[in-house]
Amino acid sequence: MLFKRVVPLLCCIILLAFLSCQNAKDGKVQNGMMTDMDSSASCSPRSRANQLAARTLERQSIILSNGARVTNETDTANWPEKPWPSQMVWIPAGNFRMGGIGKDARPDEFPLHDVSVDGFWMDQTEVTNEAFKKFVQEKKFITTAEVKPDWEELKKQLPPGTPKPDEALLVPGSLVFTPTSGPVDLSDFSQWWRWEPGANWKHPNGGKESIQNTTQLDQHPVVQVSWFDAVSFAGSQGKRLPTEAEWEYAARGGKDGNIYGWGNDEPNTNNIKANIWQGQFPFKNSQEDGFVFTAPVGFYKPNAYGLYDMMGNVWEWCNDWYRPSTYAEAAKNNSTINPKGPPSSYDPEEPFTPKKVVRGGSFLCNKVYCASYRPSARMKTSPDSGESHTGFRCVMSDADWRKVREKHL
Numbered sequence: 001m002l003f004k005r006v007v008p009l010l011c012c013i014i015l016l017a018f019l020s021c022q023n024a025k026d027g028k029v030q031n032g033m034m035t036d037m038d039s040s041a042s043c044s045p046r047s048r049a050n051q052l053a054a055r056t057l058e059r060q061s062i063i064l065s066n067g068a069r070v071t072n073e074t075d076t077a078n079w080p081e082k083p084w085p086s087q088m089v090w091i092p093a094g095n096f097r098m099g100g101i102g103k104d105a106r107p108d109e110f111p112l113h114d115v116s117v118d119g120f121w122m123d124q125t126e127v128t129n130e131a132f133k134k135f136v137q138e139k140k141f142i143t144t145a146e147v148k149p150d151w152e153e154l155k156k157q158l159p160p161g162t163p164k165p166d167e168a169l170l171v172p173g174s175l176v177f178t179p180t181s182g183p184v185d186l187s188d189f190s191q192w193w194r195w196e197p198g199a200n201w202k203h204p205n206g207g208k209e210s211i212q213n214t215t216q217l218d219q220h221p222v223v224q225v226s227w228f229d230a231v232s233f234a235g236s237q238g239k240r241l242p243t244e245a246e247w248e249y250a251a252r253g254g255k256d257g258n259i260y261g262w263g264n265d266e267p268n269t270n271n272i273k274a275n276i277w278q279g280q281f282p283f284k285n286s287q288e289d290g291f292v293f294t295a296p297v298g299f300y301k302p303n304a305y306g307l308y309d310m311m312g313n314v315w316e317w318c319n320d321w322y323r324p325s326t327y328a329e330a331a332k333n334n335s336t337i338n339p340k341g342p343p344s345s346y347d348p349e350e351p352f353t354p355k356k357v358v359r360g361g362s363f364l365c366n367k368v369y370c371a372s373y374r375p376s377a378r379m380k381t382s383p384d385s386g387e388s389h390t391g392f393r394c395v396m397s398d399a400d401w402r403k404v405r406e407k408h409l
């Protein structure tokens with residue numbers, strides 16, 4: 001009932017990222033921790049997952065001087081001079097063909113166009129709960145989801161005349177996935193997403209017990225963070241969010257023309273390559289990759305640049321505003337050198353709601369419903385929204401890294 005009453009008000013927020021792809025995941029929360037709807041499932045690795053991890057770690061035998069774990073595919077010969085920023089990898093300058101490849105590509109991934117980017121450092125994993133916890137403690141930071149929604153701001157994102165909801169409903173909270181009991185119409189995301197009062201990064205799926213009171217999820221990506229939260233975290237470290245072009249270029253791992261970051265094999269062919277949704281969405285997850293919700297960062301094999309989880313696990317915020325016509329405009333204006341996206345947002349599905357780009361898909365994406373575990377897949381989310389499947393990673397130029405280092409010396 002609460003959901004239905006809030007929808008008129010928060011529909012724009014909920015619609016956000018979900019509209020074509022979002023998905024969900026199954027599970028519910030108990031005491032703030034995620035548990036599978038299938039009692040045998042858990043967000044922690046199970047025996048099969050541990051076996052997978054062991055195989056993955058065998059490949060992660062090279063530990064760089066900055067703590068990054070890479071495979072012998074990763075070429076560090078042309079990285080900037082040491083010292084290197086902690087647990088970041090260098091993405092060398094280059095050109096690539098930006099846009100959709102394969103039958104799952106959507107209209108907003110076209111036209112394909114040539115883009116060049118300067119080199120930059122990129123976090124080799126998504127930002128973890130442990131890192132975000134440290135940031136919150138040091139800065140006494142309060143995330144968007146922990147603040148009571150401001151109706152004056154919210155109504156700007158809604159069609160004119162939308163009635164104000166009951167004041168009692170305007171409470172801090174965020175969007176949480178809830179599995180359905182069986183097959184549903186996949187065009188109606190409200191069946192598996194709900195507005196959950198009290199949900200935030202400490203309570204990813206709601207509930208009372210904070211993940212701060214346990215180390216169980218420390219190495220999992222932080223979720224339920226807004227774009228504003230991500231920008232604040234990045235700024236505190238002298239970093240920033242990647243542009244959409246930087247993100248896609250990095251995700252391709254220097255292998256242009258492939259459907260996926262690892263090549264053209266499907267994610268589950270030969271070996272498990274990413275944390276996505278297997279089974280029947282949104283009610284049955286077969287967990288072939290070992291996880292129903294988030295996986296600890298760095299669980300699967302990195303791409304050739306040494307980046308983990310660019311495909312799947314959680315969506316990652318980018319700096320750019322979303323427009324379906326971004327590529328058409330970029331190609332037309334030849335603005336394809338370090339493109340930073342359009343100056344403003346427009347999503348025809350929710351024209352009143354500004355949206356930022358998110359990339360990479362999540363543990364909720366699967367072949368049937370989302371298939372956004374592709375470097376070119378674009379999705380959009382309101383910057384004030386947190387979701388249980390969205391996190392981020394940061395980047396910085398080498399010049400900015402040198403500034404950070406001087407400041408700390």
Ligand SMILES: [Ca+2]
Nearest residue numbers: 275276289291
């Ligand atoms: Ca999974």
